[in-house]
Amino acid sequence: MKQTAKLRVTYRMEDNQLQPSPENASRTEDALEVVAKTRQAVDEPHDVMETPPNLQQLINELNRLVGLGNVKELVREIRAYVEISRRRQSFQLKNDGLVLHMVFKGNPGTGKTTVARILGKMLAELQVLPKGHLVEVERADLVGEFIGQTAQRTREQLKKAMGGILFIDEAYSLARGGNKDFGKEAIDTLVKAMEDNKNDLILILAGYEQEMEKFLRTNPGLRSRFPIHLNFPDYSCNELLDIALMMIKERQYQLTAGALDYLRRHLQEQIDKNTSNFSNARLVRNLIERAIRRQALRLVDKRIYGRDELMQIMREDLMATQNEVNVWTMPD
């Protein structure tokens, strides 16, 4: 692309060379710098989004997650926005700060915490957040039982989260008791902190979709402070199976054909039951981890075994988990 720039500058002759006249020398230098930068930006072929290695690793980590197309798209948007804001800055163009407070709506085990954790690290790499760590809290961490306790607890958590993300699970439980409840005080303290620490803190409210919608409807002032809403839908049977295979592979195990067949049927059965405590990818993780322990038990007294055998998860290892999986809920 051919680019021309017009400059209106007065010159004078000095040592047989044309020099900008002293009264507008600095304006000239500014103008020439802008021209140089424009040329560089327009003419030079350059990597549109150079990605530092740490950031690339996090992008890979996010992309490895099964599904979640909307989340991946949002992250692309944020990266692009940060990059363009930087380029605009170099031309002294106006830059309204990014407001990245978010609402994550979805059932348990749909990846909300996992995404928030990766996002925090990414925003630190992009220098949008100073640290990018995640502090996960729920009502009991914020709300006290006596006067004065709530503001103190909430402030403590805010302090821990400063520089990163404060992730509030089941955020609507803060409004549980209405205006007389201490939860209201927690919300007010959070809102104030959002205003006072615009560049140092991101708040994510997470929880079931319907409860969250109701919460935001009854607190209209809150909705406008959270410009980004992300839905985390339940995973399909195939997606859950992909997640299972990914987890198996990461841990250097393999499913036999019988185990795979069993797992597919079992997951579909769980989906069809449509129970409220169905925990999506967390259920899968618990199934796999339990099956790994069962496989160990099956092999431990065997004298002869090979590499393949040590890697194989069989149908019977998974079947043993059927009635026990809900008892064995592993922390993340």
Ligand SMILES: Nc1ncnc2c1ncn2[C@@H]1O[C@H](COP(=O)(O)OP(=O)(O)OP(=O)(O)O)[C@@H](O)[C@H]1O
């Ligand atoms: N899309 C995915 N691909 C691979 N693994 C996933 C995916 N989504 C979730 N997981 C895994 O499932 C487990 C549960 O996910 P996570 O804790 O992020 O869910 P959550 O929505 O925050 O649940 P909760 O609301 O109950 O806290 C984690 O081990 C996570 O790594």
